[in-house]
Amino acid sequence: MAGGAREVLTLQLGHFAGFVGAHWWNQQDAALGRATEDEESPGELCPDVLYRTGRTLHGQETYTPRLILMDLKGSLNTLKEEGSLYRDRQLEAAVAWQGKLTTHREEAHPKNPNLQDLLSAEGVRSSDGSWRAKLVQSLQNCKESSIRVWSDFLRVHLHPRSICVIQKYNHDGETGRLEAFGQGESVLKEPRYLEELEDRLHFYVEECDYLQGFQILCDLHDGFSGVGAKTAELLQDEYSGRGVLTWGLLPGPYNLGEPQKNIYRLLNTAFGLVHLTGYSSFVCPLSLGGNLGLRPKPPVNFPYLHYDATLPLHCSAILATALDTVTVPYRLRSSMVTMARLADVLSFSGKKVVTAEAIIPFPLVRGQSLPDILMQLGEATPWTSLSACGDSAGRRCFAQSVVLRGIERASHTSKLNPGTPLPSSLHACASGEEVLAQYLQQQHPRVLSSSHLLLTPCNVAPPYPHFFSSFSQKAAMDGPPKGAAVQSIPVFGALRSTSSLQRTLGDLAEELSRLDLRRWASFMDAGVEQDDMEEMLQELHSLAQCYQEGDSLSN
Numbered sequence: 321m322a323g324g325a326r327e328v329l330t331l332q333l334g335h336f337a338g339f340v341g342a343h344w345w346n347q348q349d350a351a352l353g354r355a356t357e358d359e360e361s362p363g364e365l366c367p368d369v370l371y372r373t374g375r376t377l378h379g380q381e382t383y384t385p386r387l388i389l390m391d392l393k394g395s396l397n398t399l400k401e402e403g404s405l406y407r408d409r410q411l412e413a414a415v416a417w418q419g420k421l422t423t424h425r426e427e428a429h430p431k432n433p434n435l436q437d438l439l440s441a442e443g444v445r446s447s448d449g450s451w452r453a454k455l456v457q458s459l460q461n462c463k464e465s466s467i468r469v470w471s472d473f474l475r476v477h478l479h480p481r482s483i484c485v486i487q488k489y490n491h492d493g494e495t496g497r498l499e500a501f502g503q504g505e506s507v508l509k510e511p512r513y514l515e516e517l518e519d520r521l522h523f524y525v526e527e528c529d530y531l532q533g534f535q536i537l538c539d540l541h542d543g544f545s546g547v548g549a550k551t552a553e554l555l556q557d558e559y560s561g562r563g564v565l566t567w568g569l570l571p572g573p574y575n576l577g578e579p580q581k582n583i584y585r586l587l588n589t590a591f592g593l594v595h596l597t598g599y600s601s602f603v604c605p606l607s608l609g610g611n612l613g614l615r616p617k618p619p620v621n622f623p624y625l626h627y628d629a630t631l632p633l634h635c636s637a638i639l640a641t642a643l644d645t646v647t648v649p650y651r652l653r654s655s656m657v658t659m660a661r662l663a664d665v666l667s668f669s670g671k672k673v674v675t676a677e678a679i680i681p682f683p684l685v686r687g688q689s690l691p692d693i694l695m696q697l698g699e700a701t702p703w704t705s706l707s708a709c710g711d712s713a714g715r716r717c718f719a720q721s722v723v724l725r726g727i728e729r730a731s732h733t734s735k736l737n738p739g740t741p742l743p744s745s746l747h748a749c750a751s752g753e754e755v756l757a758q759y760l761q762q763q764h765p766r767v768l769s770s771s772h773l774l775l776t777p778c779n780v781a782p783p784y785p786h787f788f789s790s791f792s793q794k795a796a797m798d799g800p801p802k803g804a805a806v807q808s809i810p811v812f813g814a815l816r817s818t819s820s821l822q823r824t825l826g827d828l829a830e831e832l833s834r835l836d837l838r839r840w841a842s843f844m845d846a847g848v849e850q851d852d853m854e855e856m857l858q859e860l861h862s863l864a865q866c867y868q869e870g871d872s873l874s875n
Contacts (some may be wrong), residue, residue: 331551340537343640382766389483392490486513537569539569540593542585591848605709678812721815819869823865
């Protein structure tokens with residue numbers, strides 16, 4: 321790959337972060353495959369931003385994610401901690417050791433059917449183009465409910481320095497769980513884990529020519545919120561001036577019959593948001609839930625998706641698709657928008673929390689133009705909230721970064737014959753970029769908006785779930801036959817700073833202030849004190865006040 325990339329190091333902290341990350345890296349891998357197979361690929365995105373080149377001990381060239389991920393004991397299933405690209409560590413030790421050797425083996429986890437089919441399809445990948453069809457067919461026949469951990473569907477090889485397992489806590493079972501914010505903080509206070517993280521950070525950072533920053537995918541609902549807070553603090557201390565964009569992840573619907581888990585979720589989310597905003601360029605909560613509070617609202621609805629909100633595989637796929645879209649500005653080959661610049665646009669005046677919103681897929685049917693569909697969307701805010709903040713319609717927008725991808729160039733402008741009366745001012749625009757910019761200006765006058773229009777669609781090839789409706793099949797870029805899996809889709813995504821966050825953050829603080837903490841002493845015993853709780857509530861209230869609708873912009 322060509323040099324000169326503005327490198328980004330990704331950190332995934334937690335098991336749901338692993339689900340989102342697995343979809344994210346699968347999508348990047350599919351984009352790489354598409355670029356090598358299609359000589360006319362626009363090449364708008366620079367993969368070197370996220371990937372690094374290397375060489376195995378056998379001299380084989382590698383291209384692997386620039387990634388550090390942390391999860392708990394028992395979370396990897398059949399995936400080896402050191403990956404599969406390099407020689408097995410135990411084999412190396414056996415070759416070096418000349419004395420007597422005794423081997424003890426744990427009973428191996430059975431390979432998930434999805435992973436077996438992936439490996440089978442990969443085996444014929446280089447022979448002809450049939451490997452993709454084989455992969456599509458085999459994964460459509462698999463039961464998605466059989467996927468238990470993120471490694472069951474990860475199809476990307478990882479570097480040996482990517483995976484860090486926290487051995488003192490268990491992924492499964494009712495005991496030894498990483499449940500509380502204070503527990504997570506204490507993990508990175510232990511020299512063993514802190515030094516391991518620092519060593520991996522130095523390994524990746526020192527080989528970068530121009531590191532623009534870090535993106536953290538962090539679970540907010542459990543103790544990994546504490547791990548994320550300490551990680552962000554470490555990054556700010558050691559790499560001051562770099563962008564640190566944190567994506568706080570919350571899985572699907574929760575059960576009202578589990579009061580301790582729900583209270584812990586609320587506390588972990590609040591502590592995580594407050595501490596992460598202190599050390600990040602911005603924090604964006606990502607969830608398909610209707611709100612952050614104790615009483616659940618129905619999961620968000622997408623008109624052209626039929627997903628199961630109880631399956632992490634489905635929820636994480638949607639969030640990864642949105643993430644793959646809204647992060648476009650700092651991954652472009654041609655753009656000078658860095659992570660730090662993007663954060664400056666969105667998080668001014670203390671507004672360190674932003675929301676994500678999306679239309680998945682963007683409903684542009686072949687034969688329609690971009691001005692046609694934007695006019696049909698009307699004045700209502702067309703995108704679905706992915707930050708558990710409710711509908712932002714009628715709320716004030718302070719700043720936004722919008723990406724529309726997967727629209728063919730022929731559809732960018734009006735297709736009306738010369739002399740035909742124009743239905744809207746959008747139909748008079750000379751370019752797709754002008755159409756999008758004018759639409760955003762009409763939606764939010766006098767709001768600082770940046771926008772990007774890409775030809776490159778979002779890849780949703782298997783093992784991405786097969787949950788697109790018949791309408792979105794028609795809108796899909798590849799136009800698949802009836803019943804076939806969609807390979808790529810157009811997506812409209814946005815990062816926004818809006819007044820809806822005043823109510824969201826304020827309500828969260830209000831709910832927490834009504835808790836009787838004496839009933840939840842176990843959470844406090846994990847490392848949080850009463851003074852910490854009071855300080856967190858005060859900071860949460862202060863954060864909420866930054867989004868008062870009376871605030872004015874300089875423009």
